[in-house]
Amino acid sequence: MTTPAIPEGVKRCSTRKFAIWLAVVGAVLLWGVYAMFLVWYKGLNQTGMNDAYGFALWIWADLAVIALGGGAFFSGFLTYIIGKKELKNVINYAVIIGFICYSSALLILALDIGQPLRGWFIFWHANVHSMLTEVAFCLSCYFGVLTIEFIPVVLENPKLDRIPFLHHLSHNLHEVMAVFAATGVFLSFFHQGSLGGVAGVLYGRPFAFREGLLIWPWTFFLFTWSAAAVGPCFTVMVTWLTEKVTRKKLVKQEIFQLLGKISGWMLLTYMIAKIADTLYWAVVTAPSKGFALMDFYSNNPVYGIWILIAELVVCGLVPAFILISRKGRENNTMLITAMILAVIGVCINRWVMVLQVMAAPLLPFQEWYMYMPTWQEVATTILPVAYGIILISLAHRYLPVFPQEKELNPGN
Amino acid sequence: MKIDRRCFLSLVIGGAVGTTLTPVPWKLTDDIAIWTQNWPWTPTPEKGPSVYKKSVCTLCNGGCGINVRTVKGQAKTIAGQADYPVNRGSLCPMGISATQHLYGPSRIQSPMKRTGDRGQGKWEKISWAEAISTVSEKLAELRSRKKPHTVACIAESDRGTVPYLLQRFLTAYGSPNFIRTPSSFDAQEQALYLTQGKHGTIGYDLANAEFILSFGCALMDGWGTPGQMLSASADFKQKNKLVQVEPRLSDTAALASQWVAAKPGTEAALALGLAHVIVRDNLYNKDFVDNYAFGFEAWEDENGTVHQGYKSLLKQYPPKKVAGITGIDKGTIESLARKFSRAKHSVAICGRGSGMVPGGMDEALAVFALNALVGNINQPGGVTAIPEPDYWPEMQRDKTASNGMQQPRVDGAESDRFPNTRYLLNRVPEAINSAKDESPIQALLVAGGNPLYTMADTETAKKAFDKIPFIASFSTYMDETAQYADILLPNHHFLERYEDVPTPAGTPTRVIGLTRPVVETRHDTRHIGDTLINIAGSLGGFIENAFPWGNYEEFLKQTLAGQWDSLEKQGYWVDPEFMPPAWEEAFQTPSGKYEFYPSQRSNPSGKDADALPGFRQVELPGVQEKMPLTLMPYASARIAGGAVANPPFMTKTVDADVIRDGDVFVEINPKTAKEHDFSEGDAAVLKTPAGKARVRIHLFEGLMPGLVAMPVGLGHAAFSDYIAGKGANVNALLTDVTDPGSGLNAGWGSRASLVKA
């Protein structure tokens, strides 16, 4: 069935099926929206956070989605600046995923502050010394860039494209996209970095604190690097999932492999840096504050040394080695597994840098602080996922996201 | 005009862009932020100049001088009054947070009568006229039936004008049943009477003592006058002043230079063991013992019978034996005895915990004897008897009253059995519950205290109260007892009323403090003194004549006319003439001396061993096999254990391993925990012969194995929902254990068992 709203030459499911799909995901979304309003109306007492856990699930979700959304800036960087033209086949999707990730991050940030109606004070009364200020500015600006990058994709909808003004606008935007991509890359380097800085500058928190370069702790660079490494993995992972759901090949395998290769090397270099950082922290930084490494990984029900091994080895070195080897990349299962592991790895890293920081006791007479999110927090964290799925579904249905789709699915 | 899509889009986008260019959204954003900064439901306190007012806190019997900051007539913050002779500026957390009770939801706001079942909490507001006439009619009716002696009155103190008015009222009315709530000073004051022959308040000069030997007194957690004790403690550690004897590492033990963890209930044995060493090694004050003491050596009475003396009694308590009883090693006993006798001003004090339970007379007498041995009586840093106030006007009473006053007291105090005991509230429940026909108390006036919370075995006390046909409460707060009353005649809050506070127990000087209104009366309450005058007036006759004053304030000023200037000006009056008398004239005992052998002590057996302070193990209720553990209550400065419950601020300070989610934690030693398979935080049921309670386990190395320590002051069922429902009331788990000669409650704990919940 083809209506003028659907791009030419591609097959989409029936409206009925699509509506049911939307309704199911929409129900989850509504659950999240309900929780969101509860949080805004009743306040942050609706969460499982407390004075030991000023930062918790939401900040983790923020950090994680921004790291994963890093696919947009890094793919943009590769496509427009390095000139990997073949990546144009995923850049649309990367931008959409990035847009979803960043809009979700902003929404969660708006939830996560005690006085949302004064949230703009971060801009108006900005403290330039605060990493969070840097995050807020870069994040908002980059979200603007992503929106601009997203607009031409939207305008390619056949119906909209028929409007001459929009057609021209879209065309012109395409022309200057490299400029926006470059701006996005620049902003991304900073806000990904500042997010790393958020934890790294906490010199009162030995688990998080890192020495650094000038005003930036090492986590600043590690965060940017890891986002660049894992962002494309997430883009591929979502594309692969979309393919599974739509039961269609949408992007050529060699594109996946190319991204895999780039990610693999990025991941490997990141891992080397991360391991060096961890070693320096474990051997120099933490002991100078009276902590032995195992102090951070014992006497509590959750955080054992396993989490460090999981992050660095299982979800770090292992996927990196799979991705840099041709054999690993060419085996689709291996490729996707490696990418999923890499995504999990960066999520663990962000978790550790937020929640384990809060959990570890500082004064010797204190115990580990444990935290359990409430359903409201979980629902509002799932909300962006549902919103993402809906946006992706709509985009996939109505926009020519994948230039290779027609070629890969002939006879539709 | 036809609006096509393009036009519509342009309008929307153009409109949006246009609006952002106007100040409207920006102004709105700003206004919204300003609104969040001034949310109307977040209160803004009214500003004004500060006025400081001096008064005296009466939340407990401590009587600390306070300085209340008021702004626009409202009390704001409370601090200790720097020059007040009792507490010298120090104040406990309860006093500091008194404003919370003043303005809080626990207040009874007007006279009320019960409409539902007792304790159900259904009340109807009534007028003061109705309240007064209800009480007077009931009292008149009992009097007309020649039963004035079936009226009883409970108060927290028997000193000062308000307790005096209560006693005067009962005397004029015809009832001997004025009952003071129990405290460790019951035993100490009786010991004072038995050894020195004086009724009075006992004073300990802890500030000037060089060495304090405390037998389980929670000096830092509410014993005596909290403010005074805290103030005196500042140099305890620095000067190595304190030795604490108790089985739990309490806040006081922590401050001591030596913590002597004697088995609970063996304090008397330890005191006797120490005396043994002091006497054996001739370390006692010979001047005092030889010239001003009686019964140290064997003595002969007028019939020629030779009686055993204290000295020979001590032979039964050699350190080795005492070590066996107390669990303290011999060496410690020896060295402690030497330290005690060698320090310049040594004082031994008793009264377990915050002093809510009297304890046995043996213990009090044994500890008193230590002070006498070193001659530290009426000396700086020693023990002094402070005379009771005696500024009362004469009165006359009618025949009904005289007859009533001839009747024996309900509680058995001052009877042949307990001749030296003045008040025995602990025996009232049994007296009522065992009465064959109607309750010996037909009307109860609760004019202080909160017996249905503070009495041991609260359930049995409640059963007894059930049998009292008429209970009137004068409480300021809706406490457990008020909740169980039939009629409420609420007193003003202490920050709203006048009252005199004579020398608090433990204070070594003779002082009167003045509680006075620092804020206007907030509710339709009435001063208890005025209420009494009203009731007396309503009863008429001799009773009315006994209350010739227009109101309480007039009576107070008249009574304290000599001190009023000083009271008014500085908030207190210190007796300039009071000097502890010299030993020659200090003692009013039959022998005229300090009596090591208390010849007045009730001693039905006639044996010397029963008159002298010996060590007799208090038999705790329960069967050891079924209840292998021993429950001991402990006091905490952060939990008010008395009649008035914790204000929310104090509960806020209580740690999460004392109370959490409505459960109280009991402490046990990790060893005990291992034996009974408990770990930190486990829920358990604590059972004693008196009852059971849901508790949680906290492991504490500082508690003797085999014991279960539970904080006093939790588990309130009344006041407000900010106070009630937190943990369990330890008093409900304890049982009264009658001390043979005095009738006082010697039950310092209970056998108990802990099973997993």
Next chain:
Amino acid sequence: MTKQARHTKTKRYGMVIDLDRCTGCGACMVACYAENNVPFRKDESDKMLSLNWLRVFKVDNGKPFPDTEICYIPKPCMQCDGRHMEGHSPCVSVCPAVATDYDEPTGVVSQIYTRCFGCRYCMAACPYHARKFNWWDPVWPADMEKYLNPDVSARMRGVVEKCSFCYHRYQKARDSAYVEGRDEIAENEYQPACAEACPTRAITFGDLLNPEHEVYELSRSKKAFRLLEKLKTNPKVYYLTAKNWVRRKADNYLEGESPADRKPAHKAETASH
């Protein structure tokens, strides 16, 4: 900066708490709540949800009965001078909206409730958990609003608050000194509520840079130490104890390290300029 502040010398207000005197009674906490309009809730047993500007911790030496010892450690805001003594306390540097600031003339770390938008980054940054969040709208039942101190504003839901060393008392003292034409305020003119209320006089408060103030000598005593000194937060709250085991509770030590090896606590001299 106000006119009179320019006349006065730089001060570094600090506190010395004698742990050998503290009995854990809680008067300081209660006095703080009353002075600073700290709200309360029906259940405050979750201490990480309980607004406490000052909390007194109970620690023990871990030895079995009867060799056990306990000690109470009152913990207000440490009013950190920061790593380089220039006021970049862990919290001040991270606040994105300048809602918390280091007051140069006094060294007090302030919190502007109406500026704070509740991101809680400062709480994540503070190693002492000195910062507390208003998870709920404050409620004063019955007439309890009446006792609120007019010198301190009540905080709305969703903002962070913390101990201010009763800065409003400093302002009052400074104002009355100004009215009387004095440049300096006396030691006893400015005392926070906790120090004033401590019934055992365990808390001493004053200017750490002023040799005439009691805290000057006390903070330089051999018995003095601070919490988590190794983090280089440079607190202005000092503690005194004669007990080594208590000092071990105040900072983290690797195997073989001992508090005795530590350099003397006091660093405030470097701040005098």
